[in-house]
Amino acid sequence: MYRKASLFSFWSSQHLFRIDFRVLPVILSLMCISILVIGSHSSEQGVDSLMEIFKSAFVKKQIQFFAVSIGVFIFFAGIDYNKLREWVWVIYVLAVLALIGLFFTDSIARVHRWYRIPLIGISMQPAEYTKLAVVISLSWFLEKRKDRSQDWSTAFFSGIIVGIPFLLILKQPDLGSALVLYPIALVMFYYGGLNPLLIRLMTWFGALVLLIVALFFLQIVSHDDLRPYASRVIKEYQYDRLNPNNHHQKASLTAIAVGGVTGTGWNKSEYTGGGWLPAPFTDSVFPAFGEEFGFLGLLLMMVLFYALVYFSFQVTAMAKDHFGRLLSAGISVYLAMHILVNVGMMCGLLPITGVPLILVTYGGSSVLLTMTALGILQSIYSRRFTY
Numbered sequence: 001m002y003r004k005a006s007l008f009s010f011w012s013s014q015h016l017f018r019i020d021f022r023v024l025p026v027i028l029s030l031m032c033i034s035i036l037v038i039g040s041h042s043s044e045q046g047v048d049s050l051m052e053i054f055k056s057a058f059v060k061k062q063i064q065f066f067a068v069s070i071g072v073f074i075f076f077a078g079i080d081y082n083k084l085r086e087w088v089w090v091i092y093v094l095a096v097l098a099l100i101g102l103f104f105t106d107s108i109a110r111v112h113r114w115y116r117i118p119l120i121g122i123s124m125q126p127a128e129y130t131k132l133a134v135v136i137s138l139s140w141f142l143e144k145r146k147d148r149s150q151d152w153s154t155a156f157f158s159g160i161i162v163g164i165p166f167l168l169i170l171k172q173p174d175l176g177s178a179l180v181l182y183p184i185a186l187v188m189f190y191y192g193g194l195n196p197l198l199i200r201l202m203t204w205f206g207a208l209v210l211l212i213v214a215l216f217f218l219q220i221v222s223h224d225d226l227r228p229y230a231s232r233v234i235k236e237y238q239y240d241r242l243n244p245n246n247h248h249q250k251a252s253l254t255a256i257a258v259g260g261v262t263g264t265g266w267n268k269s270e271y272t273g274g275g276w277l278p279a280p281f282t283d284s285v286f287p288a289f290g291e292e293f294g295f296l297g298l299l300l301m302m303v304l305f306y307a308l309v310y311f312s313f314q315v316t317a318m319a320k321d322h323f324g325r326l327l328s329a330g331i332s333v334y335l336a337m338h339i340l341v342n343v344g345m346m347c348g349l350l351p352i353t354g355v356p357l358i359l360v361t362y363g364g365s366s367v368l369l370t371m372t373a374l375g376i377l378q379s380i381y382s383r384r385f386t387y
Helices: 001-006 011-020 023-041 052-055 057-078 081-104 124-145 152-171 175-190 196-217 236-242 247-259 285-318 322-346 364-380
Strands: 115-117 122-123
Touching: 001 247, 001 364, 011 057, 011 364, 023 057, 023 285, 023 364, 052 057, 052 236, 057 364, 081 115, 081 124, 081 152, 081 322, 081 364, 115 175, 122 364, 124 152, 124 322, 152 175, 175 322, 247 285, 247 322, 285 322, 285 364, 322 364
Parallel strands: none
Antiparallel strands: 115 122
């Protein structure tokens, strides 16, 4: 009996009654939006009624992902997040090894991003889990170095923790996932009290990159004119992603425009339904939803996302210990950046990089990671009066 009690002492069902219940309807609403979009665009024959969407293999698999992820959410909401300290290096090393192992597997769509799991017929994307591993590891390290936070040695080792996964993800190549780590690190460095000069340098560098991207996508600077100079620094296919006039960008804007204010109606999209919009229930789920439900539908979606991020940052404000504050800040930025980057690239403001729209884009890796992160947030929230 004692062994059983000690084994499960880190998990408490009592804390499940102390979570922020406001987040639950937001999560479930976003999941319903995901099923609607996937059901509308994943069936080759189309569907005649709302109930027929459950015949789609993609819808069935997404519902399975959601069911498993809800269990994961409950588990991590009940677990004591402080126990994550004991597993930091195991989590980090496994994440790095998973990224390295990708280069010894067969490529999928000419990139090394996924592991195929044959017995259950799904693919796993280690880059998604690595983001959370970096947040946990960095939170642990910055808490440990709290008294020496402004030493340059702290900045150096923090950079190593972020830099190794960043380079491995960039090598896959997966520019979008790699770049998401940058704002996560910046905000966590700020909350960790690192040297203000480093924070300013990172902020100005990030602002400079955004300015260069804005010059391209606002077409103030010609994409073709700078090609000879850019090709000396980056590869041709990488530079082509900065082209605001590629088909994917134009198709996304067209789908949103076709939707107008109220949309064409569910399962009545002619542009997306006709196959003109690439990846309508994965990368392009935002414009696909916009065509069918219009500006009002997209506004509702953005309100839900705003609420999710707002509740997440409230956890950061309420956290009573340094580790919980860093952990919740990193997770909150992770959620916010996935929303901003995906919506930004679908609205023609950022290059197409394949960053998923959390809880809406089809796929198990993103859903499981997001619900794990949200569960950890609720673990911090439910223990806000403990310290």
